[in-house]
Amino acid sequence: MRKNYVPSGIFPPASFLIALLATMAFSLILAIPYALTIWFVPIIYLSILTPIAWGVLCALAPGRAITSGHIRNPLVAGLAGFLGSLPGYYLTWCAWANLCAKSGYNASQGAGRRAMSVAKSSISLDQLKDIALNPSGLFETIQQVNAEGLWSLGLSAGTVHGLQLWGVWGVEFLMIVGVTSFLYAARAREPYSEDNQMWIPRVKLRQKLTFPYDFVQLRRQLKDGDIFYLLSAPVEENFMSYSYLSLSVYEDSSISEAYLDVDAFTLENNLRHFNNISKRLKIRPDQARALINRLS
Numbered sequence: 508m509r510k511n512y513v514p515s516g517i518f519p520p521a522s523f524l525i526a527l528l529a530t531m532a533f534s535l536i537l538a539i540p541y542a543l544t545i546w547f548v549p550i551i552y553l554s555i556l557t558p559i560a561w562g563v564l565c566a567l568a569p570g571r572a573i574t575s576g577h578i579r580n581p582l583v584a585g586l587a588g589f590l591g592s593l594p595g596y597y598l599t600w601c602a603w604a605n606l607c608a609k610s611g612y613n614a615s616q617g618a619g620r621r622a623m624s625v626a627k628s629s630i631s632l633d634q635l636k637d638i639a640l641n642p643s644g645l646f647e648t649i650q651q652v653n654a655e656g657l658w659s660l661g662l663s664a665g666t667v668h669g670l671q672l673w674g675v676w677g678v679e680f681l682m683i684v685g686v687t688s689f690l691y692a693a694r695a696r697e698p699y700s701e702d703n704q705m706w707i708p709r710v711k712l713r714q715k716l717t718f719p720y721d722f723v724q725l726r727r728q729l730k731d732g733d734i735f736y737l738l739s740a741p742v743e744e745n746f747m748s749y750s751y752l753s754l755s756v757y758e759d760s761s762i763s764e765a766y767l768d769v770d771a772f773t774l775e776n777n778l779r780h781f782n783n784i785s786k787r788l789k790i791r792p793d794q795a796r797a798l799i800n801r802l803s
Contacts, residue, residue, distance in 0.1 A: 510732070510788075510789040511766075511785075511786065511787050511788055511789060512696075512698045512757075512766050512787035512789060514579045514580060514581060514695060514696055514699070515579045515580075515699070515701055516579060516580045517577075517579050517580065517701075518576075518577070518578040518579060518580040518583045518584075518695075519576060519577060519578070521576075522572065522573075522575075522576025522577060522578050523576070523578065523583055523586075523587055525572050525576060526569065526570075526572035526573055526576060526578065526584070526587040526588075526591070526691070527587045527590055527591050528591075529568075529569035529572050529591070530565055530569045530570070530572075530587060530588060530590075530591025530592060530687070531590075531591045531594050531595070532569070533564070533565055533568055533569045533591075533595070534561075534565065534591060534592050534593075534594055534595025534596065534598075534687075535594055535595045535598055536595075537561055537564065537565075537595055538595040538596070538598035538599045538602060539598065539599075539602050539630065541557060541558075541561060541595075541599050542598075542599045542602035542603050542606065542630075543602070543606075543630070544557055545557060545603075546603065546606050555682075558679055558682035558683040558686070559682055559686055561592075561595075561682075561683045561686070561687070562588075562592075562682070562683060562684075562685070562686025562687040562689070562690055563686070563690070565588065565591075565592065565687045565690070565691075566588075566687065566690035566691065566694070569591070570588070570687075570690060570691055570694060572587075573587070573691055573694040573695055574694055574697075574706060577699070577704070578694075578695050579695055579699050580695055581692035581693075581695040581696050582692070583695070584691040584692050584694060584695035585688040585689070585691050585692035585695075586688075587691055588684075588687040588688040588689075588690065588691035588692070589684055589687070589688040591687070592683060592684040592687045592688070593684065596680065596683055596684060597639075597642075598639065600645060600649070601635055601638045601639045601645060602630055602635060604638050604645055604648050604649075605630050605631060605634050605635045605638055606629075606630060607648070607652070608634065608638075609629055609630075609631060609634070652672075653668055653669065653672050653673060654668060654669070655668060696787075697709070697757075698757045698764075698766045698787055700759075700762045700764060702762075702763070703759075703761060703762050705759075705762075707757040707758065707759055707762055707764070707765070707766065708757065708758070708759050709755055709756070709757050710755065710756045710757075710758060710799055710803065711753075711754075711755045712753070712754045712755065712756065712798065712799065712802040712803055713802065713803055714742050714743075714801075714802040714803070715742065715743045715746040715751040715752060715753055715802075716737065716740045716741070716742060716743055716751060716752040716754070716802075717740055717741045717742070717743045717749075717751065717752075718743070718749065718750035718751055718752060718771070718773070719736060719740070719752075722771070725784065726784060729769060729784060729785045729788060732788070732789075732790075734767065734788075734790060734794060734798075737752070737754065737767075737769070737798065738794070738797060738798065738801070740752070742802070746772075748774070749774060750771070750772060750773040750774050751771075751772055752769060752770070752771055752772075752784075753769075753770045753771075753772060754767065754768065754769055754770075754798060754802060755767070755768040755770075756768075756795045756798055756799055757787070757795075758792060758795035758796065758799065762792070763792060764789065764792070765789070765790050765791065765792045765794070765795035766787045766788060766789055766790065766795075767785065767787070767788045767789075767790050767795065767798070768783070768785065768786055768787065768788075769783075769784040769785040769788070770782070770783050770784065771783075771784050
């Protein structure tokens with residue numbers, strides 16, 4: 508039976524605190540630019556991508572504290588991302604309420620909290636501070652906007668309000684805070700050598716393998732820890748036009764353990780479908796080196 512890497516759950520408390528404070532600071536820096544973007548740019552796709560970008564940026568910058576701090580506990584890492592994102596998320600609401608207060612309230616099409624996405628407005632730092640220090644007043648403003656609705660999904664549609672608008676805001680919350688938490692937890696799940704006290708480097712193998720005739724059989728073999736097919740299968744030269752297997756190896760010559768990711772990419776009706784076959788499968792170091800020598 509195969510063995511997959513399982514995080515030890517160990518984390519230095521100081522590293523958690525550093526990750527938390529770094530995320531808080533970074534989220535506060537992102538808050539006002541985020542509020543201005545969703546206010547002044549009336550593009551629905553940007554409303555989806557912008558909150559996701561928030562989480563990605565946090566993972567690229569303060570999220571590095573997860574790896575540099577040797578946090579091997581996904582729950583703790585995710586908690587640092589969740590709690591660290593909340594101050595910035597709160598500030599986006601404050602900035603949005605500030606923009607509402609200083610605008611002409613000209614209703615227009617938009618999405619998310621872009622109630623008046625093309626209305627002229629600006630942010631007053633003094634007013635922003637007053638709003639931030641009065642959360643009950645901010646919540647009353649949110650409730651008023653939710654009751655009336657200030658934007659629609661189309662010219663013939665009514666304004667979005669009530670439970671529907673709460674749902675939109677809830678999705679935005681999950682996209683900002685949830686993406687950050689998910690990416691932080693994913694970092695903590697990466698293979699780590701407890702003996703060497705270091706993360707095991709990940710090598711994405713450049714060459715691809717031909718797709719197996721019996722995909723179910725390959726799954727079964729990998730489940731049993733048998734990687735013979737991966738060591739012997741032909742290389743797929745035209746992988747852009749056919750289905751193929753992509754491999755990533757976690758290996759270092761100084762570490763006595765190695766792991767393997769196997770992903771299947773199938774081409775159907777000119778659409779590429781992704782399927783993870785095996786995640787962080789434990790293999791012998793010599794097998795990992797053989798795969799690297801063959802496919803890198």
